[in-house]
Amino acid sequence: MFLTITTTGTTDRPATDLGFLLHKHPDRAQQFSTAHGTAHVLYPEADAERCTAALLLEVDPVALVRRGQGKGRGGAPDAALGRYVNDRPYAASSLLAVALRSVFASAMKGQCAARPELVGRPIPLRIEVPVLPARGGAALVERLFRPLGWSVLAEPLPLDETFPEWGDSRYVRLVLEGACELAVALRHLYVLLPVLDDAKHYWVAPDEVDKLLRAGEGWLERHPEQRLIVGRYLARRQSLTREAMARLELERLAEADDAAVEEIDNAVDEEADTEEKPVPLAVRRREAVLGVLRSAGAARVLDLGCGQGQLIGALLREGQFTEIVGMDVSMRALQEARRRLRLDRLPERQAQRVRLVQGSLAYTDSRLKGFDAAVLSEVVEHVDPERLPALEYAVFGVARPRTVVVTTPNVEYNVRWESLPAGRVRHADHRFEWTRDEFRRWAGEVAARHGYAVTFGPVGPEDPEVGPPTQLACFVREGGEEGVKGSEGTNGSNGVGVDVGVSRSGSGSGGWAWGESVGGVADGGRNGDIRDGQGIGVGDGNSGPGDSGSSGSPGGSGSGKAVAA
Secondary structure (H helix, E strand, C coil), rough: CEEEEECCCCCCCCCHHHHHHHCCCCCCCCEEEEEEEEEEEEEECCCCCCCEEEEEEEHCCCCCHHCCCCCCCCCCCHHCCCCCCCCCCCCCHHHHHHHHHHHHHHHHCCCCCCCCCCCEEEEEEEEEEEEEEEEHHHHHHHHHHHCCCCCCEECCCCCCCCHHCCCCCEEEEEEEEEECCCCHHHHHHHHHHHHCCCCCCCCCCCCCHHHHHHHCCHHHHHCCHEEEEEEHCCCHHHHHHHHHHHHHHHHHHHCCCCHHHHEEEECHHHHHHCCCCCCCCCHHHHHHHHHHHHHHHCCCEECCCCCCCCCHHHHCCCCCCEEEEEEEEHHHHHHHHHHCCCCCCHHHHHHHHHEEEEEECCCCCCHHHHCCEEECCHHHHHHCCCHHHHHHEEEEEEECEEEEEEEEHHHHHHHHHCCCEECCCECCCCCCCEHHHHHHHHHHHHHHHHCCCEEEECCCCEEECCCEEEEEHHHHHHHEEEEECCCCCCCCCCCCCCCCCCCCCCCCCCCEEEECCCCCCCCCCCCCCEEEECCCCEECCCCCCCCCCCCCCCCCCCCCCECCC
């Protein structure tokens, strides 16, 4: 699968500026891994007068089949004819479009930090695709590219040159010529290559509408073949097509009136129609965990006891988290998580980020090693007390992620649940529920045994008498290579180091300040050393002024640890 981009230049504006725009040096051949093979970028010619960049995509047919190519709506029909022998490695399709977006991401966004003056400037371009499937023939190729200002050559390719009487195939050799901004030209190709092929190698999810509108900004709303482009790009999914067409019409009306889209689409008064509703505790808990993981700079995250995958879904929505592994002992829960997350229908980049595995925290597991963070959200209370040491060793002794986040119910708060009978736990499967002192004692002992510093925070509305409904502990592994100094953190309010997930976070780079020690002394941390090269500073809690902790005294010298992120 092959594509070339050629430009010409002069002594004042050399053609090799193409390398700056593509963010690929003309003197080097580079290769990039994709989900279905390897993409190569090279320059067959590069001088001041003429420069050509080539993208060669080597598709692995085995990987293509293993990724489920051809399954579900939007899958390429050619795979049904031969799972391992088909045209996908040779003909430009959605595979090449995805490679364009991956390899030339900055160029497609119109970004060029090294030479910003080159961005937005039309340059003479010649784009050639030797083999392009065109369902609709050369005439459709003309109808799609000519309105965009391109000079189009769509030369049909014969089925077999030896037997011309057999006629032409559905493939064409495409040559586009014209003056165009490089970013716009790449967006044209990204949208129209799969439209001409009329197939996609991955499931068309709702987020494809946003991708289409981003790539089509500035040209799709006025294209005479808009409906055909939208329908084919979205694999003829009627609900998505209707949504995209409605949004394109709004953009067209806004452009005609020289107004913002929000000014046109203003039939609903959100302020008048929106009622403030209480945020469910489960949502607050996820927000609290996400806040800690963001501040820790975690990229590879374990969700231990993931259940039906609610936290995994929230992690998937944030690009910071590049690898997410959910583990649960229940195969039924994992199957439900897979269904809720729609893993078989996720776009390939999303699907690559998440993995579900069955396992028990009562045993050590080598699959859990090497991660930035682990989350045990409402998990420990489901474990028999006599098995807690095994869980502790598996997570803190063997897996040893840099950050561990644990949440568990605060049994003292149960008296505030009107529907919960006295003396009953919140869930029938809870083996126990801890008071705040019991949780801090357990967490402090775990941290001391395994070389972690631990800090605490509330989740949910905090009652002055019985505390919050959920309690959170953040363990940060000590030791490792010393990094740069962390920025100064301040104490949280109300005698607790941080109000997790709410606005009372610590200062310093938007981070968190945990100003409460294990023993209850609320000293603040200043400029703590970053451990393991992460964005969390761990230092002695002696230097901060501190508010008073739940059982400690302000200021003074404490033996606890404070974390300033």
